[in-house]
């Protein structure tokens with residue numbers, strides 16, 4: 621079988637980096653595509669030093685043309701690719717009364733429009749090569765149950781679940797599946813930042829801020845990025861070939877609370 625190639629956006633750190641490293645273990649060559657090229661290059665170098673195959677690319681996923689060019693460059697460099705993980709996202713704290721049109725545009729362009737641009741470009745590449753592929757989008761537990769003070773973020777993640785279902789229906793005829801993963805509370809810079817805001821508002825330290833999130837987790841611990849990467853490995857691999865339009869919730873059982 622030919623080598624498989626995956627592009628993971630937002631993979632210079634956090635969940636995206638863990639996904640990239642896991643997919644390399646699964647035998648993929650990976651494109652590390654991120655706004656932060658320096659950090660993306662470090663991740664790619666470390667994967668290559670360990671015997672895997674990776675290349676770093678700078679991308680702003682909210683820029684349709686730039687994102688398309690990055691996917692084309694990744695395919696040129698690493699080979700014909702068949703998995704796109706739309707992982708990049710931002711999660712600013714946005715109590716209702718603080719939201720401006722500019723913030724709305726920014727969060728929706730980075731979190732939602734990016735998935736559509738990525739799907740358009742990847743679909744064109746898959747079809748151009750005459751094969752199907754897999755689109756995997758980052759949702760969140762915050763897109764299953766609304767999260768306080770995260771109006772913009774939470775609503776974009778509800779949107780991701782919706783657009784994933786539509787994509788599954790629209791793209792099935794081309795042999796393309798579309799699924800999403802919904803992490804819970806994962807120890808990454810994004811989550812540390814949210815915890816910091818919560819702690820600051822309560823006059824407590826960041827560790828306290830983070831601990832307030834673990835009380836609702838059935839399994840009793842915060843998520844490691846690798847917990848999410850394990851689930852994405854399943855969605856990217858052939859064991860999930862008959863699954864489409866789904867959101868795989870990877871939250872340690874938060875939704876039962």
Ligand SMILES: NC(=O)C1=CN([C@@H]2O[C@H](COP(=O)(O)OP(=O)(O)OC[C@H]3O[C@@H](n4cnc5c(N)ncnc54)[C@H](O)[C@@H]3O)[C@@H](O)[C@H]2O)C=CC1
Nearest residue numbers: 630634635655680681708709758760803805806808809810
């Ligand atoms: N950390 C958590 O607890 C959870 C995270 N998620 C989702 O998982 C995904 C990854 O989250 P984390 O790893 O925690 O985030 P993170 O903030 O730690 O890392 C995000 C990465 O995306 C990159 N990025 C940001 N804007 C970008 C843009 N416009 N174009 C390209 N790259 C960009 C950043 O440079 C960074 O490397 C996000 O979609 C997030 O919403 C979902 C549920 C929980």
Ligand SMILES: CC(=O)C(C)=O
Nearest residue numbers: 711760761762804811
């Ligand atoms: C950052 C995030 O997705 C949360 C809090 O669920």
